[in-house]
Amino acid sequence: MLADLGFAALLIAFFASIYAAVVAFWGSRRSDERLVESARNALVVIFPLMLLASAALITLLLQSDFSVAYVYEVSSTEMPTYLKVTALWGGQAGGLLFWNLILAAFTAAAMLRKWHDERELMPYALIVASFTQIFFLGLVTFYENPFARADFVALEGQGLNPLLRHPGMIIHPPMLYLGFTGFTVPYTFAMAALIAGKLDIGWIRTTRRWTLVAWLFLSLGLILGGRWAYDVLGWGGYWAWDPVENASLMPWLAGTAFLHSVMIQEKRNMFKVWTIVLVILTYLLVIYGTFIVRSGVISSVHAFAQSEVGQPFFIFLALMTLFSVYWVLRRRDELGSQNHLQSLTSREAAFLLNNFVFMGILFATFWGTNYPILSELVVGERVTVGPPFYNQVNGPLFLVLLLLMGVAPLTMWYRTSLQRLGRAILGPAAAALAFVVALFALGIDNWAALVGMWVVAFSFVLTLLEFWKGTRARVKRGEGPWQAFSRLMARSRRRYGGYWIHLGVLIMAFGIIGSYFFQQETQIRLNRGESVTLGAYEMAFNGIRQYAGADDLLIREANLALYRDGEFLRELGPRTELYTRTGQPMTIPGVRSSIADDFYVIMVNWETVTNDAATFRLYVNPLINWVWLGGLIFIFGTLIAAWPEAAEAKATTATRTRRRTVVQPV
């Protein structure tokens, strides 16, 4: 009954999205506002329908109704309630439903909010938005129906995979989905602007905050995914250049380039084609990323099953590419700009270089990810490219980006005098050099790491100086230091939010360089009472405890004592949790975190009878917590940049009120 209701909601929503596309098209042809409005209502109503379908599925999950195949696959009676709810996105079909829910929410919010501001764009925005919605609703209704009945009777479900029972994994998919679907809004309005031929700054203004919000969620998704891998997967790392990871990185790269390119279009009315191409690229990469993950087309460490959704995805991707390219070409004359780059040392040129480097990283990542497919097409053999490829190619490119991060804010629009630039960077360059020399004196002699550290320190100092200069200027005008600093943030949120983001990225880079170049690991078997040394740490093994946990868990936990330089630090308890019903084990590391490094240990194997010997794998990951700290600052900066500025908010309200008064019949 509930399953039928849920499916009915999907079906109605699917037809509503088709109705919206057709009627919006018709309305735009006949310039009939009522038709356009009807189309909008159809598109907006999809959101409550998706809420209904999701509520139906969640209820089925809570009721453990195993007559529904999806519930059987991802749930079981003894799972705690919060896991039953989050099992909504624990598998393919439910994940797609959840995706549709978020897409519908974004679409409805965008269509309701921007109705008055961009009236000419609306019919086209409705058409483009319905394309995306039709496709994803079609998938979940006809290919991956989460309400499909099981063709067998089961008293107990299989339960959510233990690896997914982690807070990071519960939040990570919704964040990525929010980021992915969020980028459909700028795309929708960019295409609408193209079709309407209204290529001024309007569509960018309309979608600026949507873009930042989408980008925020995508960044959060990437960071949380890394954290989950680090906490749960037990290999001491957080990023492996796996195709599925790359699938979410690629739209992020294009989206980040877009965010930068937009600034030049706003300030100098340049790079119009480029900006629009970037937003299209971001959208297509979102679809492509979803395609990679869901179709299993590139055999990945963690691809979904080889499923039936591959073909429709491919067709949709091809259609949207053709559609986008057609409109860009058709409007190419209107996309030209009146202004030109004048100097290699201008801020415009710095932004352009930034965009090129982002595209370089994107291209290399795309190349590596798709190489198995390309090579099979060309030479008939699948050839894969390993993580060293990405590190060797993208490492230097990211370093150029970090360098630009420091230098670009010093450049001026139009042109910058080299002398002035040189003076501004001399001090920070020397300070960074002193830092690197100090590192060298401490015994770090890996030149690649030292170069990386120099760049990070250099740009970090330059970014801090930006805050300093801005605050000092205000202090001179008579403000108190704290007041000056906080007003600086409040008055130009985008600019200083951006600098906070840069600081976050630089701090992450510091952690990444440290943990990538200087990770230490070893694997050893210890008898009770024995100990092992790794780096400055000594770890003693004091036996294994065995006990029953919640649900059907059987837990074996090692008792370890950790010392550093002979001093006792704390006890660690890496453990293995065995889900006895399914036989699925799960290894949980013991970690001691500090600002300098993580000591990370997993129990590999143990003497089952006597419990007095076990094998451990140990890692020391230097500076890794800087990655997470930088991530937090990054998110903080994005929030500052996306927060509506007080003045701007007032202005918008004022315009609205004014407009309304004008429109009102007298």
Added chain:
Amino acid sequence: MTDTSWTRDADTLLEPRTNRLKFVVGGILIAAALVFLIVNGMSGNTQLYKTVDEYYAEQSRLAGRDLRVAGMVLGESIKFTQIDATHSRLEFEIVDDLENPGQRLRVVAMNEPLPDLLQHEAQALVEGRMGDDGAFHANEGGLFLKCPTRYEEAKPPAAAASGGASHPAKGSTQ
């Protein structure tokens, strides 16, 4: 498409020819650097990707080469042996299709933890090369696992075939 916005109408007063040349040269240099990085990064970092049966069909050509082989794990073949304090040996066999097994490939991974996902029906990706002992020796950190994902056909008695979501296995480097 990237350069249309700034090269069009290049002969305006604001943008002398030499200036445009600078940007073209700069662009070419960046592209060249990218190509160099990619070509350089590819060398030594690529592997042929084979199924078990493909491997045996081309055995003579592939002998001793660094490869990536994919297959499904036979649960009863998994064996973890602790040789001495610092050496362990993980062994298992993979086939292309459990219902219709062709050739079996024996995989050996030294000093590799026993991954949580290494179970019957799991899909394994192994990077390594064939040893003289007839077993396929995984590189360090060269063992990757996917959990059984053919949940669409899963029937109640089937082993822990869970819901098709995605999981890397441990065993990766970096």
